[in-house]
Amino acid sequence: METVARKHFRTVKYSGAARLGRFEATAPVKTPTLLVTWFPGVRGLLGTENPGDPPVLTEGGTTGANYLGTVPELLPRAVHGDSATTSRSGDFVYFSSPVEEKKWLEGRDEIGGQVHLLHARPVPFVAVTPESYRESLRALRAAVGEIHSEFQLGGSPGTVPWFPFPVAEYPEFWEAHLEYYGSHLDEFGGIQLVGARTGQLPFRKLLALFESIRARCRANTPLLLSGPVYPHEYPTFTYLGVDIFDSTGVLAGTDRGLYLTPAGVIPAGGLPFLPCSCPICLEKKVKQRGGERHAFSRAELLAHNFHVALRKLDRVRLEVDRGTFRSFLEAEAHWDPQFSALLRWADAHNQSSFQPLFPRAGARRVLAIGPESYHRPDFEYYRGRVLETFSPPPHAALLLLLPCSAKKPYSHSNSHRRFEGVVKRRLRSSRSLVQELVLTSPLGCVPRQLENIYPANAYDIPVTGEWDPEEVEITGWMLARLLGKIPPGVPVLAHLDGGYRQAAELSSTLSGRDIQFTGCEGPESSSDNLQLLGEALSEVNLDAPDRVPPNAPGTLLSRFTTVVDYQFGAGAGRALLGNGAKFQLRGRKRWIEERLPKGKPRRLATIVDGSDFIVPSLAGASRLVGHTRLTVKFDGDSLSGSTLFVQGILEANPEIHVGDHVLILAGSGVQVIGVGRAVVPGYQMARGGEGPAVKIMSKVKAGGSGGRK
C-alpha cells in the first residue's frame, strides 16, 4: 500500500517528557489541547445542533454560548454519528456505530481536506472483566481491519484513522493490541486511549501503559485521551505523553455535580465562595446577596467546568513552552497522592525512558523545591553523566570541596569570589593545580569545570542549611564515587559544615578516602572561616610548577574539555580540543577556534549563549566522529533545507535526547554532512512516520566535497 505523508502533527518542543505540538486542524491548534466532543449538553451550551455552525450568541448576556463560542481552543470539534455532516477540514469525526461509520466513509469523497476519524466502537462489551476486555479488543481489531481494507484507509491523507485503544486494568491484553498497532503503523494518524484514568488504573499500571505506547509509537504521533480526566490531572497526563484531552472529563464532572478547579474537584452544592472568575462565576458573585450560597444549573456548571479545563490547558502549554514543566508538575503532584506516587515511581523505575525526553540543556532557572525533585530525570542524568565522563585532569594536585551558592554559576557568587581570593593568595601559581568540587543538593557534586552547564547553572532550591537524610545520601554517594577517580596521593580538603560536611563524611566512609576538614563552623565564607581555609591550604604542600600545564584543572582547556566530554561522551573533548584551541569568551558571540599554521583560524565550535554547552562546527563535528554516539545517519549524501525529517533517517542513536546537538552522517559512510538539534528523542527517530526529527544548524554545501574545511 502506498504511503502518503501526512503532516497533521509535529512536535514543537519538549519540556521534561511533556511536549508542545502543533496540530493542523481547520486552524492550527497548539497542543496539549481540548477536543470538544459533540455531546448534546455541548450543543445546548453552544445553542447549535451542527458542529459546523457558529454558536448562537445573544446580546449582552454571559450565557454558555456567549462564553464558549468565543473560545478558540474549542477546535477541533468532534461530531456525533447522526449529524456527521461537517465539511470542514481538520475536524474529528466519530460515529454511533460501525454502520454509520461505513455510511460516512462511502460518501467521504465529497468531504474536502483532512478529517480525523475516531473509529466507532463496534463492540458492546464494557471492559470490566478480563474476558469482556479481551473480547472487546479482539472484536475491535477485527472491525478496524475490515474497515481499513474495505475503504483502503492505510496512508490515506484525506481520512486519517486513529488507533482505538480502550484501556482497562488488564495489562496482559495490552501487548497484543499494541502489537497490532505496531504492525500497522502506517495506517494510523494517532492513538486514541479510551478510559485510561487515575483511580481506575493504579499508577504503576498507568505508567506501564504509557511506557509500552512510547516504546512502540513513532515520533510525532499524537495521543488523544478520552476518559473522565479532570483538569487538575492534565499536567500528570501531559507528562505521560498525552497531546489532546477530550471533554469527557468536563462532562463527567458536571454530571457528578462537581465544581472543577485547577487544583481539584469540589462538590458544587451550595458553595459559599467561588474561586473563579469565569463569566458564570463572576455573574454569580455580582448577584450574590449576603452570605447566600451559590447554586449552579447544569448548563452553568458545564460552562464553568469547560472554562477551568481550557484555562488549565493554557497553563500547561505555557509551562511547557517556558521549559519549566517538570517543576510545575512537582507542585501539581500535591493535589493527589496518586500523582505524587506516580511521579516518584517513574523517577525510581522509569528513568531510561524518561531521560531522553528531557533536554540536556533545560530552562534558565529550575525550581527544585522538595523531595519530588531529588530524582528528576534530568538531575539523575546529570549525576550519571558526570560519573561516566568526568575524571580530574592528570595535573590535579589537590581536591578542594566547597559548598554551593544560591547564585549560579557559583563563581559569580560572593562566597565563591571570597574562596577564590583565599586560594589565589595562599597558593599563587600552583592554584591552577587545584581541582575544585562543589557539593550541593540535590544535584550532588559539580566539578568547577561544569558549573556553567545545565542543570548546575540553573537549579534553585530553598536553602535552610538543614539536609534531610536522602539529600546527604545522594551527595555522599556521588562524592564517594568521584573520590574513587582521584589518584590516591592527591589530598582532599573540605571547607564544609552542616549537611555538606555530613555528606562528605558519608563519602569518606563509603570510599575509604581520608578527607581533611578545615574545621569551619557556620557560614563557610565568614572571615573566620576563610581564615581557617587559608591556613589549611597553606599546610598542603603543593609544588609550584614552572609553568602551568596546558590542561591543568583551572584552565579554559580543562573546562571545555570536561564540558565536551559531558556533552558528547568521554574522549570527545580531547578529540575536539586536543590540538590546541583558542577560546573567545568575551562579547555576545563566543566560540572556540583552532590556530592554523597559516591563514585564518578555523572555528571548531560556538558556545551556546548562557551556558558552556557547545555547538560543533562542521570541522569540529568531523573531529568528533568516532568519539560520540550522538549521531544520526541520513538516507543520502547531502542535505538540503533546514529540517531533517523522520522519513530521511536511516539510523539514530537511542541515547539522543531531545534538544541534543547531533552529528548528521552521510548514509554511505562516516562523513559528517551536517550538525543539527534533535527535536524528537533518538529512539523514536528511526521508526518511520512523518514530521521533523532534526533542525539542521549547519550543513555541507551541496556539491562540495568537504565543506568549509
Place this chain on the structure above:
Amino acid sequence: MNLQELQKSLRARVQSRPRGKRRGGASPVPVRSWVDEDRLYTRAGTSAVFILGTRGCRWALEEGGCFMCGYIHDAPVTPPEPRELLEAFLSRWEAVRGEIRSRGRPCVVKIYTSGSFLDPEEIPAEVQDAILGAVRGEPLVWEVVVESRVEFATDEALSRLGGLSGTAGSGTPQPGFPFVEVGLGVETSDDRVRDLCVHKGVMWEQVEATVERCRGAGVGVKAYLMFKPPLLSESAAIDDLSRSFVDLARLGVDTLSINPTSVHRGSLAEWLYDRKRFRPPWFFSLFEAIRGGIRRVNEQDLRLPRVLCAPTAPGKARGVHDCLRVKDGDAALSSSLKRFVLEQDPSHLDVDPSALPPGMIECHERWRDAVAASTYLGEDLVDAG
C-alpha cells in the same frame, strides 16, 4: 479468576451467611401466591402468581448461573419433598381460586419457580402434571404461564403443556383449555451478548429450535429479554434490545417480556455495581429501546408480539431509574410504563420531559449526554448516573 468462577464465589459468599442475617432470606413457606390486576392477551383481567419454593435453577446450582441473577438465594436451603410441594400448592390454589372467582374476571395464572418449571429434577413430571391439571380445571383461567430454560422445553415436557392450550388472542378460550405460554429466557438475540454479558449457556439456534417445538406443541412463547445486562453500555443496550425485538418478532413469539436489569444480591451485576462499573438502565433508555424496537418491527412489517414490562425495583438505585433525586420523576415514568403495558399503546412511551415533574428536563439532558458518552467511549460514565 474468570467471570463464572467469580459469580460462583459471590454466590457461595451469600450462601455461607447465617440464615437469619441474609436480608430477605429464603421463604420457609414452600409456596407463596398473590392476586393482582394484569393485562391478558385480549383484555385486562386479573393475575394469580405462584412462587414455588423448589431447589432452584439447575444452571445456577451447577454452573454459577446468569450474571445478573440472584434468585437462587431465594431457594430454600432444604427444598420441600415433591409431595409436600404439591400439597402446599393445592392448598394455596384453593384459596386463590376463591379470590379469582370473587373477582369474576378472566385470569392469568403464573407459576414461577426460581428456576425451570419444566426441569424434571426441579419438579418431577407427575407433580407438574398435577399442578397444571388443577389450574386448568377453572373456567376463569384463560391463560397459564410457566417458565423454563430452553433446554428443558423438550417435546416430552411440552406435550404435557400443549394439546391443552387454546390459541393466543382467539377470545374466550374453551373452559378447561386455557392458553398456555412458556416463558423462555432468551435475554437477547445476540449470541455474543448472551454468552458474555449474561452467561446464559444458551445459543440462538437452541432458542429457534425451542420456539419451533413450542409452536408444534401448541404452546405459546413468552420471550424474556434482558435490558442492559452487565458489561453492556447504555447505548449498546438500547441497540441490543431494539434488534432483539425484530429478531424475536420474526421468530413469531407471542409475548416479549422486558426485564431491565436490577442488581441482585450475590450476582456479578452486584459486584460490578459495588465497584461503580455497572449502572442499572435509565427509564428514558428503556422507553427509547422499546419504541425503537416497535418501530423497527413495524418497518419490517412483522407482527408485533405483546410487550410486557414489569421492572423490579423501579425508581430505586438498584433498579431501572433516572435521577433519583428528582421527586416523583421515576414514579411518573413508571406509571407511563404501566399504562403502556396495560393498553399496549406505544404513545405512552413518548415522554415529554417538560410534562414531567420539575427537574426532569435537566435529568433528561443528563440522560442524553450519558447515552452520547457511552456511544463515544464504548462504556458508561458509571458514577455519573
